[in-house]
Structures are given as structure tokens and as C-alpha cells.
Amino acid sequence: MGKSRVLVVLVENKPGVLNRVASLFRRRGYNIESLTVGHTETTELSRMTIVVNVAKTSADQVEQNLYKLVNVLKVDDVTENAAVTRDLALVKVQVAPETRSDIMQIVNIFRAKVVDIAPDSMIVEVTGSEAKVDSMVELLRPIGILELVRTGLVAMERGVGSLGRVNQSGNNGHRSVPV
Amino acid sequence: MTKLTGAQIIWESLLREGVQVVFGYPGGAIISTYDALPDYPIRHILTRHEQGAAHAADGYARASGKVGVAMATSGPGSTNLTTGIATAMIDSSPVVFITGQVSTTAIGTDAFQETDTTGITLPITKHNYLVTDVKDLAHTIHEAFYIAGSGRPGPVLIDVPKDVQNGTTEFNYPVGPVQLPGYHPRNQQLAHDLQTAIELIDGAERPLILAGQGVIKSGAGAELLAFAERTGTPVTVTMLGMGGFPAQHPLFLGMMGMHGEACANQAIQQADLLLAFGMRFDDRVTGDIDTYALGAKKVHIDLDPAELNKVIPVDVAIAGDLKSVLGQIIPRVAPREHKPWLAQIDAIRQDSKERDILTHDLKNVLVGQYVVRKLWEVTGGEAVVVTDVGQHQMWAVQYYKYNKPHSLISSGGMGTMGFGLPAGVGTKVARPEDEVWVIAGDGGFQMTMPELGTVAQERLNLKIAIINNGYLGMVRQWQEMFYDRRYSATPILSPDFTKIAEAYGIKAFVVKNPEDVVPTIEAARQHEGPVLIDFRVEKEENVFPMVPAGAKLDEMLRREKA
Numbered sequence: 001m002g003k004s005r006v007l008v009v010l011v012e013n014k015p016g017v018l019n020r021v022a023s024l025f026r027r028r029g030y031n032i033e034s035l036t037v038g039h040t041e042t043t044e045l046s047r048m049t050i051v052v053n054v055a056k057t058s059a060d061q062v063e064q065n066l067y068k069l070v071n072v073l074k075v076d077d078v079t080e081n082a083a084v085t086r087d088l089a090l091v092k093v094q095v096a097p098e099t100r101s102d103i104m105q106i107v108n109i110f111r112a113k114v115v116d117i118a119p120d121s122m123i124v125e126v127t128g129s130e131a132k133v134d135s136m137v138e139l140l141r142p143i144g145i146l147e148l149v150r151t152g153l154v155a156m157e158r159g160v161g162s163l164g165r166v167n168q169s170g171n172n173g174h175r176s177v178p179v
Numbered sequence: 180m181t182k183l184t185g186a187q188i189i190w191e192s193l194l195r196e197g198v199q200v201v202f203g204y205p206g207g208a209i210i211s212t213y214d215a216l217p218d219y220p221i222r223h224i225l226t227r228h229e230q231g232a233a234h235a236a237d238g239y240a241r242a243s244g245k246v247g248v249a250m251a252t253s254g255p256g257s258t259n260l261t262t263g264i265a266t267a268m269i270d271s272s273p274v275v276f277i278t279g280q281v282s283t284t285a286i287g288t289d290a291f292q293e294t295d296t297t298g299i300t301l302p303i304t305k306h307n308y309l310v311t312d313v314k315d316l317a318h319t320i321h322e323a324f325y326i327a328g329s330g331r332p333g334p335v336l337i338d339v340p341k342d343v344q345n346g347t348t349e350f351n352y353p354v355g356p357v358q359l360p361g362y363h364p365r366n367q368q369l370a371h372d373l374q375t376a377i378e379l380i381d382g383a384e385r386p387l388i389l390a391g392q393g394v395i396k397s398g399a400g401a402e403l404l405a406f407a408e409r410t411g412t413p414v415t416v417t418m419l420g421m422g423g424f425p426a427q428h429p430l431f432l433g434m435m436g437m438h439g440e441a442c443a444n445q446a447i448q449q450a451d452l453l454l455a456f457g458m459r460f461d462d463r464v465t466g467d468i469d470t471y472a473l474g475a476k477k478v479h480i481d482l483d484p485a486e487l488n489k490v491i492p493v494d495v496a497i498a499g500d501l502k503s504v505l506g507q508i509i510p511r512v513a514p515r516e517h518k519p520w521l522a523q524i525d526a527i528r529q530d531s532k533e534r535d536i537l538t539h540d541l542k543n544v545l546v547g548q549y550v551v552r553k554l555w556e557v558t559g560g561e562a563v564v565v566t567d568v569g570q571h572q573m574w575a576v577q578y579y580k581y582n583k584p585h586s587l588i589s590s591g592g593m594g595t596m597g598f599g600l601p602a603g604v605g606t607k608v609a610r611p612e613d614e615v616w617v618i619a620g621d622g623g624f625q626m627t628m629p630e631l632g633t634v635a636q637e638r639l640n641l642k643i644a645i646i647n648n649g650y651l652g653m654v655r656q657w658q659e660m661f662y663d664r665r666y667s668a669t670p671i672l673s674p675d676f677t678k679i680a681e682a683y684g685i686k687a688f689v690v691k692n693p694e695d696v697v698p699t700i701e702a703a704r705q706h707e708g709p710v711l712i713d714f715r716v717e718k719e720e721n722v723f724p725m726v727p728a729g730a731k732l733d734e735m736l737r738r739e740k741a
Contacts, residue, residue, distance in 0.1 A: 061488070064484045068305075073360050
């Protein structure tokens with residue numbers, strides 16, 4: 001098994017595009033760890049961040065196969081680039097009087113937020129790298145996690161470069177040859 | 180400006196794409212489009228099943244180099260197309276499929292003959308569309324033809340709901356190149372990769388060219404010939420690459436792979452440089468990949484970057500159009516001869532000649548190989564051969580010599596039994612002046628045999644040779660070799676094919692003896708119109724050489740010498 005690669009994919013905002021991407025991963029046997037999709041600065045385009053568990057060579061295959069989808073404009077493997085990556089988790093924790101201060105301490109250390117509080121539970125929101133979210137979840141687990149949801153990773157390269165700035169030929173000088 | 184219906188727009192658009200013929204089958208959700216058809220100068224060929232329409236359009240595309248078109252209704256119409264769509268997809272054949280769909284208002288309600296056609300065909304098309312507004316119809320058709328025929332070609336499906344066919348709008352067909360933000364088929368080879376490739380070619384002592392269908396798709400036959408002759412490099416081809424290099428050229432080694440020539444497979448394993456031109460290292464050509472050509476450097480040129488380093492890691496990977504890349508390489512490589520290497524290959528070739536079944540005593544035995552060889556001799560190698568899938572297909576490749584592109588039409592990647600007869604229909608429609616022979620087994624032929632009705636109705640001058648051995652022969656061969664001769668479900672009863680043919684008004688012959696082969700082929704060629712010949716051949720004949728599935732490429736099962 002290879003390690004996880006983080007791909008940022010710019011796609012046309014059209015019906016069925018998510019299905020095309022998901023179908024490609026399924027039929028080629030690429031294992032998706034997480035996939036997020038949302039709007040971008042341009043209404044015609046959507047942006048996906050896909051975390052896929054493959055070796056580097058297969059990551060190239062994933063990238064080239066994504067380019068074969070007519071609705072895919074740009075693919076960037078940002079795994080080894082300087083990029084900001086963020087995962088958001090909502091964690092519903094069981095609260096008892098003797099654990100309340102432990103929880104608050106953990107929340108403060110991770111610069112998380114308490115977004116809901118009830119007599120015997122609270123919801124904690126934490127944002128950060130996957131590793132940060134993982135470690136906070138591990139600290140909360142012994143106290144008692146009632147429910148957990150994570151958005152999956154979103155990523156953006158640091159600096160002035162922009163994935164969305166597609167030139168007129170549409171390929172941003174990237175070796176994009178969907179055939 | 181007068182408004183047109185969606186149905187009219189479909190035909191107007193097809194005319195503007197240069198379409199002369201559509202293969203199809205009407206039905207409830209496409210009836211409006213068929214209603215408009217008689218007003219347009221487009222030939223419609225009614226097949227007997229939508230699968231037949233798909234294979235015929237595919238055969239048309241392969242034989243003509245143009246985009247084929249097939250049409251069907253919703254639900255079972257579109258699902259019946261799918262075998263043909265998948266067959267076209269894996270062999271990179273450009274076909275536009277137009278399917279009817281229930282009205283947009285009924286989509287998602289499990290309406291009569293509703294099925295999720297775009298969902299079903301998503302993984303087996305290069306791209307597909309569901310048109311929900313008649314205003315999108317013309318530009319969608321324009322895009323579909325562009326995508327199907329450009330880059331690495333492939334099938335594109337357009338699903339058109341009934342209310343879109345009936346809707347009206349002003350018709351403005353787009354002119355000029357299609358602009359799609361995410362689709363840019365073009366060359367992208369890098370100068371330093373070319374230089375590295377040239378250095379490897381100049382330094383090689385035992386180079387070998389592996390030529391695939393990309394040679395034919397790219398129109399790079401002349402460049403391949405020039406390159407091979409200049410560098411003295413022998414050429415072996417994939418099945419779909421057959422015709423990309425003249426088969427009677429001294430540098431030609433024949434087909435590689437599971438049923439390839441022994442000298443080709445041995446040469447691959449002994450080469451110090453493999454030049455893979457427009458092929459994709461399918462498992463049927465590599466055998467075991469862990470032991471594949473371990474002593475060879477590898478240069479891979481293919482239009483599709485996703486094919487590079489997919490199966491076989493290579494030293495130089497060049498994504499680009501083969502004709503253009505070879506055109507740049509040829510003037511920069513040194514002329515060579517490689518005499519010792521060619522002598523080494525010739526020794527193996529000589530051994531193969533001695534093992535050939537045609538050197539055995541065949542006075543009273545009719546074998547498929549003999550039929551194909553005589554067909555080649557009688558037709559002077561000038562016929563277009565369309566095969567089905569199985570033993571006869573391998574014999575058709577081994578014993579007919581293809582000197583020109585588009586002269587062998589066969590289902591490679593999908594290995595679709597039933598492809599032969601309908602693809603033969605498409606081939607004959609595309610090339611009415613050429614002699615077209617369908618070669619099929621008795622099993623595959625029966626899968627799409629009703630297309631004889633299409634042959635008869637269209638009065639196609641198609642010649643059909645059935646290599647009839649009473650078995651699903653290729654599976655039987657595997658059972659004989661690897662399953663202890665347990666012939667499970669492979670004996671197959673056939674009707675009297677001559678009576679079937681005659682019922683359609685098609686002339687037919689039976690041949691049981693070798694001495695009748697040539698006169699009967701000649702009689703069939705004399706007859707102006709379709710002819711079927713039922714060749715009753717040896718029942719348990721095998722295809723040799725054979726690389727067992729997963730075995731080393733040069734560990735072939737061979738025929739004993741006579």
C-alpha cells in the first residue's frame with residue numbers, strides 16, 4: 001500500500017461531474033480516503049480535494065486518467081508542495097462534571113471551539129491539518145465520543161499561484177492532454 | 180428564422196458532420212426522430228438488434244476512418260447497445276450513439292422504457308450527454324463528433340428525451356473548432372525525451388518495434404516503414420496493429436503475444452530495446468509482466484498519457500501523435516542494419532515454418548488455417564477481413580497477410596463474440612467497392628446470426644466464411660490444455676447454416692474437403708451478392724503457438740513438427 005496523496009482537481013460545475021470522477025476511481029480501483037467538493041471563485045467551476053491512497057506512480061496514473069474526463073480542467077498533486085491543508089471535525093462529547101474541565105483544556109490547547117452545550121454533552125468544532133484533528137480526537141476518545149463527523153481535507157497551495165487561473169487554452173501550461 | 184424540431188435538428192446536424200449512413204433501430208422514445216428521417220438524404224440501415232447497430236457503426240468507423248453513427252430507443256434499446264459501446268471504447272473506435280429517452284418530465288419516475296442510459300454508459304464511453312433543452316442539441320452533437328473523432332478516438336453517447344426531440348428552436352449549427360475548457364488533444368512530447376529516445380535507438384544492437392493500432396489511427400504507416408527500414412529494426416504488431424506494416428516485408432515478424440509468432444515473442448524477450456508505438460501492453464501481448472523483456476530498454480510513444488507507465492514501466496515515455504513524433508525522429512537517427520540480430524530471429528522463424536500445420540499431410544483433413552490461407556491466396560490479399568472472436572480469429576490473423584491499414588476489422592480488447600457479422604455489415608457499407616469477407620466461428624456467428632436479415636434487406640455483397648467445428652473452439656482448447664479435457668458446455672449444435680442463409684435468399688455452400696475450398700471461394704467471389712460458406716473443419720484443432728495465461732512470453736506451447 002502506498003501513502004496518501006492529495007489531489008486538487010478543478011472541474012466544470014455541471015450535473016454528473018462528481019459521478020464521473022467517483023466512477024473513474026471506482027472502476028480503476030483507486031481507493032478514495034476523502035473527497036470534498038464545493039464552489040470556487042468562478043461560478044462555472046467547482047473544486048475537489050481528493051485524498052487517495054496510492055503510490056506515487058499510481059498517483060500519476062490517477063492524474064492522467066482524471067485529465068481524460070472532458071469536464072476536468074486541472075489536476076494538481078499537492079502532496080509534496082507547500083500547501084495549506086485543512087480538515088474540519090464536529091465532535092459530540094459526553095460530559096460529566098468531573099470531565100468538563102479536561103475537555104475545556106483540550107479544546108483550548110487545540111484552539112478548537114465549543115459550538116453547542118447541553119447538560120451532559122457538548123459539540124466541539126476543530127479545524128486543522130488531518131494530523132491535528134486526529135490527535136484531538138484521540139484525546140477526546142477516552143472521555144467518551146458520542147458522534148463524530150469530518151469534512152475531509154481541503155487544500156490550497158501557498159503563494160500567489162492559483163489553480164483557478166486557467167489561461168485561454170484552458171490548461172494553465174500544465175501537461176493536460178485528455179484524449 | 181424558421182424553427183426546427185429537435186428531431187429535425189438531429190438530422191440537420193448529422194448532415195453537417197458529413198454523416199451519410201446511420202445504423203439503428205426505432206422505438207417509442209426515438210420515434211419522433213425517425214419520423215423526420217425520410218426528409219433527409221441519410222441512409223438508414225435497420226439492423227435486427229441494437230447490438231448489431233452498434234457493431235455495424237463500429238465496423239463502419241474502423242473500415243472508413245470516419246465517425247460511425249448508431250441510433251436506438253430508450254430502455255432496452257440503449258441497454259442492447261452497451262456491448263457494442265464497450266467494444267468500441269476499448270478499441271478506441273469513434274462512434275456517436277444517439278438514444279431516445281423518456282420525456283424530461285418523466286425522467287426519474289420509472290416510466291415505461293426508462294433507464295439511466297448516461298449512468299449505464301458513463302464508464303464505457305469517452306464522454307456522454309443527456310440533453311435536457313432543445314437549444315443545447317446542435318452544439319452537443321457538434322461537440323460529440325469532435326470528441327469521438329479527435330485525440331484517442333472513442334464512443335460518445337447523446338441521450339435525447341422525447342420532449343427535446345419534439346421541442347422547437349432556431350437552428351444555428353456551430354461553425355469552427357469546438358472549444359471545451361477541459362479537452363485539449365494535442366502533442367506534448369518534450370525535446371529531451373526525444374533526444375534520449377534517439378540515443379537509445381542509435382545505441383541498440385537488438386532493437387524491436389512493437390506496433391499497435393495507434394499506427395493505423397495516427398496514419399503513421401509510411402513513417403513506421405521509413406523508420407524501420409532506416410534503422411534496420413524488425414517489427415512485430417498487436418492484433419489491431421495488423422495492416423500498419425506490410426506483412427510481406429522482410430522486417431515483419433507477424434503478431435506478438437498469446438497466439439503470436441514464436442520469433443516475435445522470442446525477439447521481445449531477447450531484445451535490448453523495445454520501441455512501443457501506439458500500443459498499450461495488453462495482458463494478451465505481454466504474458467507475465469514480471470518477466471517481460473527484462474533485458475530491454477523501453478521507449479513508449481502513445482497519444483494517451485494514461486497509457487504510459489500503466490502496465491510496463493518504461494525508460495522513455497513520449498505522449499504524442501505517432502506520425503508527428505516519428506516524423507521528428509526519423510531524420511535524426513543513424514541508418515543501421517542489425518544483421519546478426521535479424522539472423523538470430525530468422526533461425527526461430529525457420530523452426531516455426533517446420534512446425535506449421537500447413538506442412539502436415541492435409542489431404543483428407545480440412546482445418547481452419549488452410550481455409551484462411553487459401554482465402555488469402557485466392558483474394559490476392561486484397562480483401563477486407565472482418566472476424567468474430569475465437570480460434571478462427573487467431574487463424575485469420577496468422578494465415579491471412581495484411582499489407583494495408585484498415586484491412587483487418589476485429590474486436591481486440593473486448594473480444595466480443597457476435598461482432599463479426601454486424602461489423603461486416605458496417606464494413607461493406609463503408610467500402611462497397613472492396614471485397615469484404617466475414618470469418619466467424621459457429622459459436623459467435625449464432626450470437627448475431629439474425630443480421631443475415633440486414634445483409635439481405637440491404638442487398639450487401641458480403642461474403643461469409645463460417646469455420647464450423649461444432650465447439651466453442653477456443654474455450655474447448657483451454658479445457659483440453661488446462662482443464663483435463665473436461666469439455667464443459669463447449670459442444671454446440673448448429674443449424675444447417677446453408678438453409679438459414681437460403682431462407683434469407685442468400686446463396687450458400689458447404690465445404691467438407693480441402694480440394695473444394697478454392698473452387699467454392701472462387702464461386703462465392705463470382706456471385707454478385709451475399710454468399711455464406713459453411714466450412715466443416717476438424718473439430719479439435721488448436722491455435723499454436725500459445726502462451727498460457729500468465730506464463731512467460733517465451734514459454735510457448737508449440738505444435739510438434741510433422
